[in-house]
Every structure is written in structure tokens, then in C-alpha cells.
Amino acid sequence: MIINDPEKDQEIQANVRTVPGIITQRGCTYAGCRGVVLGPTRDILQIVHGPIGCSFYAWLTRRNQSAPAEGEGNFIPYSFSTDMQDENIVFGGEVKLKEAMREAFEMFSPKAIAIFSTCPVGLIGDDVHAVAREMKEELGINCFGFSCEGYRGVSQSAGHHIANNQIFKHVLGTDNPTRKGKFQVNLLGEYNIGGDAFEIERLFEEAGITLISSFSGNSTVESMAYAHIADLNMVMCHRSINYIAEMMEVKYGIPWIKVNFVGAKSAAKSLKKIAEYFGDAELTAKVDAIVEREMAKSEAVREAVKAKVEGKVAMMFVGGSRAHHYQDLFEELGIHVVSAGYEFAHRDDYEGRKVIPDIKIDADTRNIEELEVEKTEDAELWREDLVAKKAALEETGYTFADYEGMMPQMKKNSLVIDDINHWETEKLIEFYKPDVFCAGIKEKYVVQKFGIPLKQLHNYDAGGPYTCFEGAINFYYEMQRMLDTKIWKLVDAPWKSEPEIVGSMTIEA
Amino acid sequence: MFENAPIIKSTKEFTATRNACKLCAPLGASVAFKGIRGCVPIIHGSQGCATYIRRYLISHFKEPVDIASSNFTEEATVFGGGANCDRAITNVIGQYNPEVVALTTTCLSETIGDDVKMYIHDYKKNSELKDLPAFVTASTPSYQGSHMDGFHEAVGAAIKAFAKGGEKGTHINIFPGFVSTEDLRQLKYLLSDFGIEFVMLPDYSETLDNPIWNTYKRIPEGGTPVSAIETCGRAAASIEFGTILNSGALSGRVKNTKLSATGAEYLEKEFEVKNYRMPLPIGVKNTDRFFNVLEEISGKEMPIRYLTERGRLIDSYADGHKYIFGKKAVVYGEEDFVVAMTTFLDEIGVEVVLAATGGESGNLEDQIRANCPERGEQILAKNMFDYEKIREWCQENKPDLLVGNSKAYYIARELDIPIVRCGFPIHDRIGGQRIKHLGYAGTQDLFDQVVNTMIQYKQDHSPVGYKYM
Numbered sequence: 001m002i003i004n005d006p007e008k009d010q011e012i013q014a015n016v017r018t019v020p021g022i023i024t025q026r027g028c029t030y031a032g033c034r035g036v037v038l039g040p041t042r043d044i045l046q047i048v049h050g051p052i053g054c055s056f057y058a059w060l061t062r063r064n065q066s067a068p069a070e071g072e073g074n075f076i077p078y079s080f081s082t083d084m085q086d087e088n089i090v091f092g093g094e095v096k097l098k099e100a101m102r103e104a105f106e107m108f109s110p111k112a113i114a115i116f117s118t119c120p121v122g123l124i125g126d127d128v129h130a131v132a133r134e135m136k137e138e139l140g141i142n143c144f145g146f147s148c149e150g151y152r153g154v155s156q157s158a159g160h161h162i163a164n165n166q167i168f169k170h171v172l173g174t175d176n177p178t179r180k181g182k183f184q185v186n187l188l189g190e191y192n193i194g195g196d197a198f199e200i201e202r203l204f205e206e207a208g209i210t211l212i213s214s215f216s217g218n219s220t221v222e223s224m225a226y227a228h229i230a231d232l233n234m235v236m237c238h239r240s241i242n243y244i245a246e247m248m249e250v251k252y253g254i255p256w257i258k259v260n261f262v263g264a265k266s267a268a269k270s271l272k273k274i275a276e277y278f279g280d281a282e283l284t285a286k287v288d289a290i291v292e293r294e295m296a297k298s299e300a301v302r303e304a305v306k307a308k309v310e311g312k313v314a315m316m317f318v319g320g321s322r323a324h325h326y327q328d329l330f331e332e333l334g335i336h337v338v339s340a341g342y343e344f345a346h347r348d349d350y351e352g353r354k355v356i357p358d359i360k361i362d363a364d365t366r367n368i369e370e371l372e373v374e375k376t377e378d379a380e381l382w383r384e385d386l387v388a389k390k391a392a393l394e395e396t397g398y399t400f401a402d403y404e405g406m407m408p409q410m411k412k413n414s415l416v417i418d419d420i421n422h423w424e425t426e427k428l429i430e431f432y433k434p435d436v437f438c439a440g441i442k443e444k445y446v447v448q449k450f451g452i453p454l455k456q457l458h459n460y461d462a463g464g465p466y467t468c469f470e471g472a473i474n475f476y477y478e479m480q481r482m483l484d485t486k487i488w489k490l491v492d493a494p495w496k497s498e499p500e501i502v503g504s505m506t507i508e509a
Numbered sequence: 510m511f512e513n514a515p516i517i518k519s520t521k522e523f524t525a526t527r528n529a530c531k532l533c534a535p536l537g538a539s540v541a542f543k544g545i546r547g548c549v550p551i552i553h554g555s556q557g558c559a560t561y562i563r564r565y566l567i568s569h570f571k572e573p574v575d576i577a578s579s580n581f582t583e584e585a586t587v588f589g590g591g592a593n594c595d596r597a598i599t600n601v602i603g604q605y606n607p608e609v610v611a612l613t614t615t616c617l618s619e620t621i622g623d624d625v626k627m628y629i630h631d632y633k634k635n636s637e638l639k640d641l642p643a644f645v646t647a648s649t650p651s652y653q654g655s656h657m658d659g660f661h662e663a664v665g666a667a668i669k670a671f672a673k674g675g676e677k678g679t680h681i682n683i684f685p686g687f688v689s690t691e692d693l694r695q696l697k698y699l700l701s702d703f704g705i706e707f708v709m710l711p712d713y714s715e716t717l718d719n720p721i722w723n724t725y726k727r728i729p730e731g732g733t734p735v736s737a738i739e740t741c742g743r744a745a746a747s748i749e750f751g752t753i754l755n756s757g758a759l760s761g762r763v764k765n766t767k768l769s770a771t772g773a774e775y776l777e778k779e780f781e782v783k784n785y786r787m788p789l790p791i792g793v794k795n796t797d798r799f800f801n802v803l804e805e806i807s808g809k810e811m812p813i814r815y816l817t818e819r820g821r822l823i824d825s826y827a828d829g830h831k832y833i834f835g836k837k838a839v840v841y842g843e844e845d846f847v848v849a850m851t852t853f854l855d856e857i858g859v860e861v862v863l864a865a866t867g868g869e870s871g872n873l874e875d876q877i878r879a880n881c882p883e884r885g886e887q888i889l890a891k892n893m894f895d896y897e898k899i900r901e902w903c904q905e906n907k908p909d910l911l912v913g914n915s916k917a918y919y920i921a922r923e924l925d926i927p928i929v930r931c932g933f934p935i936h937d938r939i940g941g942q943r944i945k946h947l948g949y950a951g952t953q954d955l956f957d958q959v960v961n962t963m964i965q966y967k968q969d970h971s972p973v974g975y976k977y978m
């Protein structure tokens with residue numbers, strides 16, 4: 001926990017194990033791998049190898065959307081599991097896994113099958129990678145496994161890394177089509193919750209920017225296979241996906257930039273940054289026109305809503321990027337973010353990438369393979385042109401491969417908290433008496449018991465999209481709905497008026 | 510959003526479970542433990558299990574659900590989870606000052622063979638704390654049974670841990686099974702109206718369905734106190750809802766676990782507390798059965814209020830049955846729930862064509878035959894079914910109605926079949942935890958809903974917007 005001072009370099013403790021018995025909102029490695037990173041890809045058939053719960057709980061809970069073309073497969077609505085029984089635990093589950101893969105192949109003829117290991121599997125020693133190799137041979141399609149057992153890491157974050165590694169190893173670069181457009185980009189770390197990616201895609205299309213692949217909102221395994229033909233990688237959620245961006249730069253020379261499409265001004269800035277990268281007059285003109293048109297629309301709503309909500313106080317504890325990105329939206333409405341933190345981020349997400357060399361490597365980090373990536377030997381694939389472009393742009397002050405983290409943007413004396421637990425949540429609410437709290441479903445009803453509205457920023461409470469300009473408008477209205485309602489007045493929160501019905505209700509736990 | 514869900518090419522028996530119609534054992538155990546007063550459950554395993562389970566329960570109950578985890582690391586999986594278990598207990602005591610700490614195991618801790626009972630024994634021996642909470646543990650690997658097996662295992666574990674014998678009293682024990690918080694409240698009103706003293710286990714009617722608070726309560730009020738559970742051994746009788754219970758965890762297993770008797774079975778064997786086992790009281794027939802037993806045990810007559818409720822229910826059957834008579838329904842979910850719902854639907858003239866569950870007891874078919882003597886033979890009753898099998902079956906057989914939790918919504922949507930949401934989990938509606946199923950009053954609600962759902966379907970698909978029936 002840190003009292004922020006943007007002027008100074010402060011060190012926060014992050015990505016360390018949660019203490020047993022302390023109720024955390026963090027999930028497991030498997031959740032980060034299967035649920036977050038791979039989950040949104042519609043045409044990889046994903047089999048969870050383990051007992052039933054792990055698979056059931058990851059079944060369609062993140063509200064990722066996808067838009068398959070006519071006749072194209074979409075496995076997102078499915079949850080496949082080997083549903084291990086005790087005989088599999090005692091005698092091993094590889095046979096059952098293979099059978100399940102054959103069956104899935106026969107049923108759906110998918111382009112690829114991914115296998116996810118859960119805790120008991122790691123323990124009994126089933127080798128999912130060997131099974132994947134064998135089945136790849138037998139079925140003639142790409143098969144790959146993930147050793148993403150829940151105990152492997154501190155949080156979901158370990159699973160993101162494992163997912164990045166395996167996609168890089170087994171999918172990326174396995175196809176080499178010709179160019180698909182003049183300005184080719186990949187979008188990394190955008191998961192299309194509530195249709196967020198659709199908003200971005202619409203604007204790209206209008207501007208003439210070709211989205212080669214997305215990791216992984218509204219994505220396909222095919223597009224991931226040729227993602228290396230892109231001219232630029234854009235990173236939204238730094239935490240979950242920076243590994244692929246880094247590895248692609250080393251291997252193919254494709255530079256990456258940090259973008260943010262949450263918040264109208266941020267979206268405008270990001271679009272302009274892309275135009276600046278390509279340095280094409282026509283593209284720049286198109287982007288400028290889009291920004292001007294869309295800003296006019298969103299500004300009108302922003303001003304109307306701002307008049308009603310300005311000066312309110314917000315707190316947010318989400319994920320590995322949203323607790324930062326959404327601050328832009330709150331700033332636009334004049335709402336103060338007094339405290340924020342991530343659930344599963346690392347120090348660089350707070351303090352910026354400059355601290356990466358100083359981050360201590362602990363046992364949990366060592367658990368995850370660091371891929372040794374080398375420059376490709378295929379001269380056709382190595383993008384010397386982009387390397388030169390990057391160098392030239394850097395001269396002009398354009399920043400690549402950088403993320404400043406959340407802390408520099410936050411106000412002096414705001415509170416930054418990593419992996420906030422229940423106890424801290426309660427204390428903070430009592431102290432700050434915020435008007436709105438942003439987190440997920442696990443905190444939702446705790447916070448609302450205090451008479452404070454909670455906005456889910458993991459899955460948006462069935463709302464969204466919130467990206468770009470239309471998304472900003474949606475969010476402005478959502479804040480108006482949440483902050484301007486009368487129902488909280490009925491709740492009679494203790495600090496808002498003298499409680500009338502004390503007595504039986506004020507029993508301290 | 511999910512257009513183009515692929516069409517399945519074949520319908521043979523499958524190895525993989527595709528969209529399971531069951532959840533995992535520690536989830537059920539956690540719900541049961543939440544029904545003990547002042548209890549904080551700890552799931553012994555990696556933190557993901559606890560987080561996922563909390564998330565699922567929270568989205569159904571729409572309430573804070575605090576469940577701790579012992580947060581296994583890779584090291585713990587190698588050297589055993591004893592140290593993690595200790596730390597978790599100490600921290601839970603420090604933060605919550607609970608009356609009871611309940612440990613439930615996971616696939617992981619069971620696979621490595623952690624002996625939680627021994628950990629607790631040692632913990633108690635070594636602890637410097639004076640007032641230690643009471644402890645209870647349930648063995649709940651999910652590769653042996655579903656969430657229902659976990660639920661009953663936890664209830665049984667609590668009884669074994671706390672119930673004592675002694676001179677017989679006049680109170681009764683009631684084991685309601687996994688029903689809604691509103692069902693639990695209804696049962697309590699009903700028993701009080703009857704003038705019967707009772708111990709209900711579990712009772713999460715308040716702990717998982719709280720009013721808005723003036724001051725935040727780390728441990729919500731309500732639940733059955735340990736002192737009450739202690740008296741279960743001296744009760745005049747037990748009433749246990751459900752006839753399949755945890756038999757799924759016992760069928761054809763390789764690994765011998767401690768999974769065994771239900772709470773009521775144990776009390777009957779150990780303390781000679783007579784057990785009245787019966788299906789969940791849904792529908793007139795099964796609710797009559799329940800009231801008969803209450804009259805028999807207490808020697809009192811059914812309070813007039815319930816007689817009127819019953820009369821009103823049958824009156825509404827007379828008014829509404831023609832809208833649903835002969836309609837074909839699919840019922841799915843937990844085994845005992847499926848048996849009771851099928852019996853009710855059968856009673857009102859809805860033809861249940863498929864009764865399906867992910868549960869593993871192998872007894873579903875027998876129980877359905879026994880409870881629906883006339884049509885039982887024609888009902889396809891399936892254990893170990895998943896939602897994809899239900900979907901394939903529906904594609905072919907075009908039923909008129911789906912009855913069960915919200916997980917089959919995607920089937921309803923794709924095939925345009927109306928769905929009546931009940932049971933667990935309800936994730937796509939508000940108030941799922943408050944759905945009333947039991948007794949004449951619960952049946953009344955369900956009946957109205959079934960009839961109105963059919964009427965609405967007809968209305969929506971009619972070329973004329975009739976607003977009169």
C-alpha cells in the first residue's frame with residue numbers, strides 16, 4: 001500500500017503470494033490462461049483436463065463477444081472437460097484426454113485443439129504436451145497444451161505468461177500470407193468484453209487501418225498464425241500480453257506501442273498515435289476527421305453528465321490494466337479517483353517499465369518458463385524497415401515499448417493498493433466514503449451492503465461497450481444512472497445521516 | 510452473439526463432458542457450512558478453487574460470500590499443505606473471530622493425500638489461543654461426486670462432529686437439502702406455525718440472503734448454532750428431504766474416501782433418531798406427505814392456514830391446467846430437485862419427457878419410476894447427462910418447455926423453447942435465491958409460473974396480440 005506521490009519514484013510490493021486465509025479476489029493461473037487469454041478465441045477448441053469444477057466455472061463467465069462469419073465455427077459457448085473421476089486420478093488421465101480430443105475432432109473438425117491442465121493433473125503427472133504432440137500427428141491439426149495448473153503462480157498473471165509463451169511457440173508465425181492492407185496492425189490485450197473490440201474495429205476500418213490479428217478479443221487461431229505480418233503491435237492490457245509484444249519485436253523487429261481506447265480523449269490520442277507512426281497524409285486526414293466527428297458527439301454528452309456528477313469520489317480495484325485505463329473516463333467526468341489498485345499486476349504496471357530490471361525474481365516467477373527468443377533467420381520475415389522507422393520516430397520523441405504505469409497519473413496523496421483484501425476494502429470505504437466503487441462481482445455485494453453502488457469493470461454488469469467514443473458515451477450515461485439514483489437515499493448509510501434504526505441492526509461482527 | 514454454434518454431427522456416448530450439468534463438491538460443502546452460525550469455510554487447496562466457487566455463489570445469491578483458501582503453492586503440493594492450513598486457520602480466526610471454522614478439501618489436497626483431520630488435531634494441540642472456535646472438516650474431492658455430494662457430506666460432517674446423545678426431547682431435526690433461502694424461511698415459518706420445535710441444518714436463509722445493513726458485518730447473522738446441532742442426537746425424529754442425496758459419491762469408486770452416511774442416517778444409526786426420508790415437498794402429493802409426517806410426529810393437526818393454501822392451490826390447478834395439459838417438458842439439475850419437479854409436473858398433467866442430471870448416483874430412473882407410478886415408464890431419466898446431450902435431445906424431440914436453472918438458457922434461446930427458471934444456479938436473473946419451491950405456497954408460485962410461461966409463449970407467437978384469456 002502506498003500513498004502516491006507522482007513526483008517521486010516509489011516502490012510498491014506487487015505480484016507476491018496472497019497469505020493463506022486472507023480473502024483475495026485473485027484467481028488462479030488456469031483462470032488467467034484458459035479464461036482470460038485463450039477464452040475469447042472462438043475457433044480453438046479448448047479442452048480442460050481435470051475434474052469438472054475448474055471447467056464449469058470458466059464456462060462463458062467473462063462476457064467475451066465474437067463475430068464469426070457465416071458458417072464459421074464458434075466454440076466460445078462450450079465448455080469441454082475430461083471430468084476426471086477417481087480412476088483417472090489413480091491410473092492417469094491421458095487415455096481419456098486423447099479419447100476426448102478424438103471425439104471433439106470428429107464432432108467439430110476444429111482448426112486447433114488446446115489442452116489446459118488443472119491442479120490435480122500436474123500432480124499425477126499426466127503429460128499434456130506429449131499428448132498434444134501425439135494428437136497433432138494423429139489428427140493432422142495444431143494441438144498444444146498449457147501447464148497452467150492453478151498452484152503454479154501468484155495469480156492469473158502466471159497464466160497470462162504461460163498462455164503468451166505457448167501461443168508464441170505453437171501458433172504465431174505458422175502461416176505466411178501476403179499483405180492484407182496498407183497499414184497493418186495487431187491489437188494486443190483487448191478481450192472484447194461487452195463488445196469493446198467491435199467499437200475499435202469499426203473505427204479502424206473506417207480509417208483504413210487493417211487489423212491483422214487480435215490477442216484475443218474477437219480473434220481466430222488463423223489470424224494469430226500470421227500475426228507477424230503486421231507493421232505495428234498495439235498493447236492495451238500491458239500485464240496480460242506484453243510478453244508477446246516483446247517476443248515479436250525480438251524475433252521479427254515489429255515495434256510495439258502502448259495504447260488505450262478507454263476514454264474519448266485517450267481513444268483520440270491512440271488513433272492519432274497510430275497515424276503518426278505510419279506518417280501517411282491520407283491516413284492522418286481520415287483519422288483527424290473521425291476524431292473530430294466523434295469527439296463532437298461524445299463531448300455533448302460528457303458536458304451534460306459532468307454537470308451532474310462532477311466532484312464525486314471513486315475507487316477502483318480491477319485486473320491488470322482497467323484500474324488505470326478507466327481513470328481517464330473518470331477524469332473526463334471530473335470524478336476524483338482517490339484510491340486504486342490492481343488484482344494481479346506486477347510492479348511495472350504501477351511504476352512503469354523502467355523498474356523491470358530491478359524486479360526481484362522469486363520462486364513463483366522462476367516457475368514460469370522464460371522463452372529464449374532469437375531474431376528470425378528468414379530474411380523475408382525480419383522487418384528491417386520497421387526497425388529503421390522506429391529509430392527515426394524515436395528521434396522525434398515518439399515513444400515505443402513503454403508503459404509508464406498507473407502511479408504517475410494518479411494524484412498526490414491518493415492511495416495505491418495491490419491485491420486489496422476484504423478487510424482493507426471495508427476500512428477504505430469507511431474512510432473515503434466513495435460515491436462509486438469499481439471492482440468485480442466478488443466485491444459487488446460487499447460494497448453495496450455499505451450503500452455504495454459498485455460498477456463491475458471485469459464484465460460490465462451486462463453493460464458495455466465502453467471503448468472509444470460510443471463507449472465513452474455509454475459509460476457517461478452509466479455513471480449518471482449510478483450516481484444520480486434515489487435508491488441509495490433509502491439505505492441510510494451511517495455517515496450520511498443519523499441512523500434511525502440503530503439498536504438491533506448495529507451488531508459488530 | 511452465439512450464432513453459428515456448430516451443429517453436432519453425431520450423438521453417440523461421449524468421453525468428454527460438454528457443458529456440465531453439475532458443479533464441484535467443495536461448492537456444495539461451502540453452502541452447507543454457510544448455514545452454521547458464525548462459520549467461516551476454508552477451502553483447502555489452491556486459491557483458484559475458492560475464488561471460482563465464491564464467484565459462482567455470489568452471482569447466484571447476490572450477497573457477500575466469504576470463503577477463505579489455504580492458497581497452495583507449488584511447494585505445498587510437494588510437501589503437503591499442513592503449513593498453509595495452519596496459517597489459513599490462524600488468519601481466519603484473527604480476522605473473523607468465528608464460532609466455527611469449516612475446512613473442505615479439493616481435488617488437489619485429496620490427490621496428495623493431505624490429512625486435514627490430523628492438521629486440525631495438531632493445530633488445537635499447539636495453539637496458544639484460549640478460545641478456539643469449533644472445527645469441522647469435509648472430504649470433498651470433485652472426482653468423486655458433484656456439488657450435491659459435497660453438500661450432504663458437509664451436513665453429515667457437521668452432525669458427526671457436534672451431535673450428542675442423551676435423553677430424548679420433543680424437537681425434531683430437519684434436513685432440507687440444497688434449497689433456496691426463501692424455501693428455508695418458509696419451512697421455518699411452517700414449523701413454527703405448527704408449534705414444532707426444530708433444528709434445521711443447514712440454515713443459510715439469512716447468512717446468504719441478508720437485508721441491507723447499517724453496519725457492515727463480517728460474519729452475517731443467522732445460521733444454526735453449534736449448540737443446536739449438539740441436540741440433534743436427542744431429537745424425536747429427523748425429516749430428510751431427498752431420496753438420492755449423496756449416493757453419487759459412493760457409486761463404483763476406486764479410491765475409498767470417507768464419504769458415507771448423511772446426517773440423518775448417522776443420527777438414526779448412532780442415536781436411534783427415527784429418520785423420515787422423503788422427496789422435496791414440491792407439488793400437492795409430496796407436500797401432503799410432508800404434512801402427514803409432521804402431524805404424525807407432533808400429534809397436532811395441520812394449521813388451518815395451510816389447509817387453505819392447499820385448497821387454493823388445487824383451485825388454481827383447476828383454473829390453469831388446461832393451458833399446460835399434455836405439454837412436453839424437460840427437467841434438469843440436481844437429482845433430488847429433478848425427482849421432485851418431475852413428480853410435480855406429472856401431477857399437473859405436464860408430460861415430462863426427459864429428466865436429466867449431471868449427478869452420478871445411477872438412482873434417478875428408479876426414483877422417478879417410484880414417484881410417478883403412472884407415467885414413470887415413459888420418462889427418459891438420465892444420470893451423468895450434460896447440457897449438450899440435453900440440447901441434442903431437444904433438437905430432435907422438440908419439447909414445449911424447459912424447467913431448471915439458467916444454464917440451459919442457451920438451449921432455450923437457440924431452439925425457441927420457453928424456460929422456467931428454478932433451482933440452482935440462477936445467474937441471469939435477479940432474485941434466484943428467493944425463488945420459492947417448497948410446500949403448497951412454493952408449488953403455487955411454480956404452478957403460476959409454468960402456466961404463465963406457456964401462455965406468454967403462445968401470446969408472443971400469435972398473430973393477434975390478445976390480452977385476454
Ligand code: SF4
Binds near residue numbers: 053118119557561652
Ligand atoms: S480442482 Fe476440484 S475442487 Fe477445485 S475447482 Fe476444480 S473441480 Fe473444483
Ligand code: SF4
Binds near residue numbers: 030148149557
Ligand atoms: S484446481 Fe487449480 S486450476 Fe482448478 S480452479 Fe482450483 S486453482 Fe484453478
